[in-house]
Amino acid sequence: MFLPMTRAEMEKRGWTELDxxxxxxxxxxxxxxxxxxxxxRVLEDAGYxxxxxxxxxxxxxxxxxxxxxxxxxxxxxxxxxxxMVANYTPLGKRRFQDDLLPxxxxxxxxxxxxxxTNTILRLFGRxxxxxxxxxxxxxxxxxxxxxxxxxxxxxxxxxxxxxxLVYGMGEKTILExxxxxxxxxxxxxxxxxxxxxxxxxxxxxxxxxxxxxxxxPLAFIEMFHLFYANQDPITGxxxxxxxxxxxxxxxxxxxxxxxxxxxxxxLDHVYELPYEHDAHPLHKKQGRIRALETIQFSLxxxxxxxxxCHFCAIGVHQGRWIIxxxxxxxxxEAKRLTKHPAFKGYFFDVGGPTANMWQMDCAKKAKxxxxxxxxxxxxxxxxxxxxxxxRQIRLLQAIRRLPGVKGVFVASGIRPDLVYADPxxxxxxxxxxxxxxxGQLKLAPEHTESKILSLMGKPDLETLLRFRxxxxxxxHEAGKKQFLSYYFIAAYPGxxxxxxxxxxxxxxxxxxxxxxxxxxxTPTPSTYAxxxxxxxxxxxxxxxxxxxxxxxxxxxxxxxxxxTSLEKAKKKP
Numbered sequence: 001m002f003l004p005m006t007r008a009e010m011e012k013r014g015w016t017e018l019d020x021x022x023x024x025x026x027x028x029x030x031x032x033x034x035x036x037x038x039x040x041r042v043l044e045d046a047g048y049x050x051x052x053x054x055x056x057x058x059x060x061x062x063x064x065x066x067x068x069x070x071x072x073x074x075x076x077x078x079x080x081x082x083x084m085v086a087n088y089t090p091l092g093k094r095r096f097q098d099d100l101l102p103x104x105x106x107x108x109x110x111x112x113x114x115x116x117t118n119t120i121l122r123l124f125g126r127x128x129x130x131x132x133x134x135x136x137x138x139x140x141x142x143x144x145x146x147x148x149x150x151x152x153x154x155x156x157x158x159x160x161x162x163x164x165l166v167y168g169m170g171e172k173t174i175l176e177x178x179x180x181x182x183x184x185x186x187x188x189x190x191x192x193x194x195x196x197x198x199x200x201x202x203x204x205x206x207x208x209x210x211x212x213x214x215x216x217p218l219a220f221i222e223m224f225h226l227f228y229a230n231q232d233p234i235t236g237x238x239x240x241x242x243x244x245x246x247x248x249x250x251x252x253x254x255x256x257x258x259x260x261x262x263x264x265x266x267l268d269h270v271y272e273l274p275y276e277h278d279a280h281p282l283h284k285k286q287g288r289i290r291a292l293e294t295i296q297f298s299l300x301x302x303x304x305x306x307x308x309c310h311f312c313a314i315g316v317h318q319g320r321w322i323i324x325x326x327x328x329x330x331x332x333e334a335k336r337l338t339k340h341p342a343f344k345g346y347f348f349d350v351g352g353p354t355a356n357m358w359q360m361d362c363a364k365k366a367k368x369x370x371x372x373x374x375x376x377x378x379x380x381x382x383x384x385x386x387x388x389x390x391r392q393i394r395l396l397q398a399i400r401r402l403p404g405v406k407g408v409f410v411a412s413g414i415r416p417d418l419v420y421a422d423p424x425x426x427x428x429x430x431x432x433x434x435x436x437x438x439g440q441l442k443l444a445p446e447h448t449e450s451k452i453l454s455l456m457g458k459p460d461l462e463t464l465l466r467f468r469x470x471x472x473x474x475x476h477e478a479g480k481k482q483f484l485s486y487y488f489i490a491a492y493p494g495x496x497x498x499x500x501x502x503x504x505x506x507x508x509x510x511x512x513x514x515x516x517x518x519x520x521x522t523p524t525p526s527t528y529a530x531x532x533x534x535x536x537x538x539x540x541x542x543x544x545x546x547x548x549x550x551x552x553x554x555x556x557x558x559x560x561x562x563x564t565s566l567e568k569a570k571k572k573p
């Protein structure tokens with residue numbers, strides 16, 4: 001049974017009012033790949049009455065009034081993507097479709113978190129708290145660079161006028177909030193929570209405030225270093241930051257330490273709640289949801305990523321820890337999905353942010369937190385990691401042996417450097433090539449030039465080329481015509497036209513193709529890459545200025561270089 005989206009569905013459950021109403025910019029897909037579905041199911045599992053308002057039109061007041069008002073709180077999320085990323089290309093053009101909405105129609109408003117909150121305030125006032133969550137709110141929780149304004153913006157709590165913000169993976173935080181609100185207790189001490197105050201807390205680390213970061217790019221860099229260094233659940237401290245100018249009444253963002261991560265047992269429980277693994281019937285009537293075709297029969301093996309790519313928000317949102325599900329839990333979910341009426345025999349992905357990090361991490365993190373003095377994978381994988389793919393191979397083999405299963409694929413990213421940190425890494429590549437590639441496997445080198453890869457937080461390409469050789473060799477041995485495709489980024493901070501020409505030459509010489517997947521860089525909030533883009537400096541060496549391409553036509557030319565012949569690229573003005 002889906003969580004209710006209508007009064008009629010509430011009545012079927014015998015409910016006359018709800019404890020919590022969740023509003024999302026996505027269609028409601030009842031799947032553990034949907035954040036709002038997870039939060040809804042976790043609250044339901046704890047005994048709360050939860051309803052969902054999905055992709056409402058802000059001009060339609062009845063859509064927001066459909067379920068009445070909640071007893072405990074409103075939960076608001078823009079959805080699985082930042083609404084500005086969902087609505088606009090990197091060159092600022094309006095997108096044609098949104099894969100998370102019926103028929104791809106662009107109904108998600110710009111800055112959806114703010115729009116939905118303002119609508120609730122206008123219609124219902126502040127009778128119960130409004131709590132923000134999801135990736136848009138999470139990555140905009142402190143002062144941040146906004147690419148679409150090309151300027152700094154304050155915390156989304158300031159701009160939305162919401163009461164609280166839950167950041168990161170919010171199951172523990174949202175449950176504690178619900179329990180305390182039900183008992184009329186103060187929630188401001190809960191981990192993973194942000195709120196506003198007219199005065200700073202008695203203790204904590206102060207981040208450079210509005211006047212400082214607006215005036216000085218170096219202060220903005222210092223702010224982000226302090227912020228990033230305190231995102232570990234073991235070592236992270238309370239942060240606070242002035243959001244208003246010094247000549248205005250003070251408003252401080254209070255940023256509590258991160259929530260403790262779920263245990264394996266807790267994560268198993270979350271992913272085995274009674275999801276329908278389908279879109280709500282109201283959406284099914286409205287048309288095809290393209291994202292459903294990918295996530296409906298896929299399995300999430302873990303959360304988090306210690307890859308540390310500077311353009312990626314996963315480290316700040318999901319964390320640098322790997323929290324893995326158990327093999328038994330994944331097999332139970334796979335068995336249930338084989339009974340789904342729409343299952344046709346294929347699991348389209350078994351993985352996470354990086355597929356081959358499942359059950360790989362170091363014991364030190366659980367005791368003393370992630371290292372501040374070194375990177376987990378650069379310049380080479382840390383010796384404390386557990387570089388063995390044996391368990392993942394065993395898991396994939398067990399899933400493909402289930403009755404009714406015709407194919408099990410790995411579509412998530414694979415880190416070749418981690419593959420070859422495993423003495424038996426070739427066995428993993430062989431397994432993927434023989435059994436778990438649906439014709440094409442995607443890798444993400446992002447660039448080829450060492451100086452750009454360093455700015456990206458990516459390794460050199462030695463292990464990628466080795467992976468390519470092994471994958472093609474094993475595919476040939478398997479008698480399969482399979483290919484590798486590669487993601488590249490154009491116009492990354494520090495990258496010039498000449499760097500893209502060098503990349504084109506490398507790709508032609510070593511990969512023997514013209515890449516199809518080339519994305520112009522988008523500075524998303526709360527990433528080191530966005531700090532580089534805004535300040536035009538290397539944040540790890542602030543004295544070094546970076547060339548940053550900000551002209552839209554020149555950005556397009558960088559992309560075109562990789563997708564045209566080398567001769568034309570050199571001649572293009």
